Structures are given as C-alpha cells and as structure tokens.
Amino acid sequence: MLGLEPKTKADLRRAALARRLALDDDEVARRSIKLRENLFRQFPVAQWQWLHLFLPLQKRNEPDTWNVIRWVWGEELPLRLATPVVQPDGASLKHYELLPETQLTQNRWGIDEPVPDPTTAPEVFPAAFDAVLVPLLAVDRMGQRVGYGGGFYDRFLAQCRPGTQFIGLNVLDEQPVERIADVLPTDVPLTACITPGRVWQF
Structure with a gap:
C-alpha cells in the first residue's frame, strides 16, 4: 500500500537499504535483467544519442547496469554511453564516455570509474544527454527520490538540458x-522510475 504519512529521507533510506541488502546476489541479478528489459520495452532507447548511467556499487546491491551496457554493446546500437567520476572537491561529477576499451579504476567508495582519456574515455558534458539512469533507494509519487544523501545527482541533473529524461x-x-517530507528546493524530480515489475511515470 502507499504510505499516507509523509516520511523523511533518512527513514526511507534506512528502511530501503535494509530491504535491498537482504537480497542475495542471484536475486539482484534476476531483478537487474528485468530492469533492463523494462527500459528497452518502455522507452525509445534506439532514438537516443547519449545515455548516462551509473556503475553499480555491488556491496550495496545496486542495480547491475552492466546488463544495459553489455546489451547496447552486444546489439551494436548507435547509442553512446557515459558514466560519472566524482571530482576531488568531493561534491561534483564529471562525465566520460564508456567504451569497451575504457580503463576503469575504483574510487574511495568502491565504485568503478573511467580513467579519463581523450581516446578511450573523453569527457561528455551534461547538455549532451538524452536520458540519465539515476540510482535511488526510494521515490515518491511526485518523482522525488531518496539517494545516499550526497546531492551529487541533484547538482548534475540541474545541469542537463530541458527534456532530458531522468529515469x-x-x-x-x-x-x-505518497510523499517525502523533507524535499529541498534543489532536489530534481525524476520523470520515471523502473522497477522489476513495472514502470512508474511522473
């Protein structure tokens, strides 16, 4: 059932992370395949030029976006992919193209990031993206999301051009x-959310 009382991000974050960590590796893999299937079934992926996606933090059972990446590469789709790199200021992101030959390294949180390179991982600017796949722990009916609380994605999404889909x-x-109680003016709502069972449009 939809919760009727507004809930804080901290409460939602704690509860959702506990539920996610209770999933085993096989279940995360199975659900990640369904996410990829729903993405390609419900969105005009073939019409996009650029898709931004995150690389999964496996120890927190994040969706395995390598399902999407390998599908795009395996089908030789013209869609180009990019992924973020946390900057030394600890507050901002830069974005680099992800190619089969891109070298990856782990950041301090254990997330894979491209090693910037003009040939194998050139920088891509936020205005280029047609769609962004966004990590989250929970979402409300207005498309407001709960992440880990760092604000990285809200700052990034605010830089994207109008019409970019935030999924x-x-x-x-x-x-x-029903509603997140402590939404900030700087929070950027999603346009949709994909779960294994369905797609929610906001």
Whole structure:
C-alpha cells in the first residue's frame, strides 16, 4: 500500500537499504535483467544519442547496469554511453564516455570509474544527454527520490538540458511512497522510475 504519512529521507533510506541488502546476489541479478528489459520495452532507447548511467556499487546491491551496457554493446546500437567520476572537491561529477576499451579504476567508495582519456574515455558534458539512469533507494509519487544523501545527482541533473529524461532504477519492486517530507528546493524530480515489475511515470 502507499504510505499516507509523509516520511523523511533518512527513514526511507534506512528502511530501503535494509530491504535491498537482504537480497542475495542471484536475486539482484534476476531483478537487474528485468530492469533492463523494462527500459528497452518502455522507452525509445534506439532514438537516443547519449545515455548516462551509473556503475553499480555491488556491496550495496545496486542495480547491475552492466546488463544495459553489455546489451547496447552486444546489439551494436548507435547509442553512446557515459558514466560519472566524482571530482576531488568531493561534491561534483564529471562525465566520460564508456567504451569497451575504457580503463576503469575504483574510487574511495568502491565504485568503478573511467580513467579519463581523450581516446578511450573523453569527457561528455551534461547538455549532451538524452536520458540519465539515476540510482535511488526510494521515490515518491511526485518523482522525488531518496539517494545516499550526497546531492551529487541533484547538482548534475540541474545541469542537463530541458527534456532530458531522468529515469530511476530500483531493484526493490515497490510502489512510490505518497510523499517525502523533507524535499529541498534543489532536489530534481525524476520523470520515471523502473522497477522489476513495472514502470512508474511522473
């Protein structure tokens, strides 16, 4: 059921992370395949030129976006992919093309990031993206999301051009909550959220 009382980001974050960590590796993999299937079934992916996606933090059971990446490469789609790199200021992101030959390194959180290179990982600017796959722990009926609380994605999404689709990925097959209590003016809402069972449009 949809929760009727507004809930804080901290409460939603704690509860959702506990539910996600209770999933085993096989279940995360199975649900991640369904996320990829729903993405390609419900969105005009073939019409996009650039898709931005995150690389999964496996220890937190994030959706395995390598399902999407390998599908794009395997089908030889003209779609180009990019992924973020956290900058030394600890507050901002830069974005680099992800190619089969791109070298990756782990950041301090254990997330794979491209090693910037003019040939194998050139920088891509936010205005280029047709769609962004966004990590989340929970979302409400207005498309407001709960992440880990760092604000990286809200700052990044605010830089994208009007009309860019912001699509959350959630391995938890749950309905949006009614309302997040502590939404900030700087929070950028999603346009959709994909779960294993369905796609929610906002």
